[in-house]
Amino acid sequence: MKSIIYLIIGIFFGIIMYKSEAASWFRIYEMFEFGSFHMYGIIGSALAIGVVGVALIKKFNIKAIGGQDMSLAPKDKSISRYLFGGILFGLGWALAGACPGPMYVLVGAGFYPILIVIGGALLGTFVYGLLKNKLPH
């Protein structure tokens, strides 16, 4: 039963990514060229609602289904891993024009060369796992 809920959430998310054009390489390029407000509006409005919603969840101590705490644990403190990792991610995001969510969506949309991007992302994840202990975190 729960699997169906996750599947529906995924379908919903996939349609949003595609219809918002956040899955379009052109929109990512345009964003980094500051050529349109579109992507900033998407992220900004999601964030505005997200910030208010999360603050309300915390204020009223709203629990998840089943009474468990919501997954809102603070992230580990560091600068280097977020900055270096973030820069590397940004280089890839702008080159491939897709971040992980849209990658999956584009497979369904039938743009099969995106499978090369996903292959690269899997390889990058794997190499990170190999080098993890040697990198500044």
Next chain:
Amino acid sequence: MDLIMEPWPWYVSGPLIALTMFVLLFVGKQFGMSSNLRTACSIGGAGKVSEFFRFDWKSQRWNLIVVAGAIIGGFLANQYLSSNIVAVNPEIAEKLETYGINSAGEAYLPTELFGAEQLTNPKVLAILLIGGFFVGFGARYAGGCTSGHAISGLSNLQLPSLIAVIGFFIGGLVMIHFLYPIIFN
């Protein structure tokens, strides 16, 4: 009908993305797409060579189902809900032409990079593979991607996520403004 076939404006899309995050929070999960890449490596046996991949991947099964849904969603949107053309800012389209990308305003993704006939072009393959590599490596190094940091993390006012998002933009701006003229010359 036009309302469905037209691209959704930012003020519809953004709130729906926030809704996705809240629905996941309400079922006890956290919105994050790149962790599936780690899960996939673990399923593939990467735990044999790195402790990083030795974790209970079955606890992440739910997120793989979300991915399966996202693939179905992409199919449905592409087939039934979209004209599959992105109206790019004409000035940006003009600039892309100087890079040899002439499909702006005519396609959803540039055919010069994502057309099936490009799969035999070594340069295009290298661009897609290296781009993907940096996304995968960087997302795990930074502990999250656009969904985990820019949406979930910033909504929770996490300073680490702000640092990561600043990093995303430094990397993206360097790529577009300094490296594109070299790569696409």
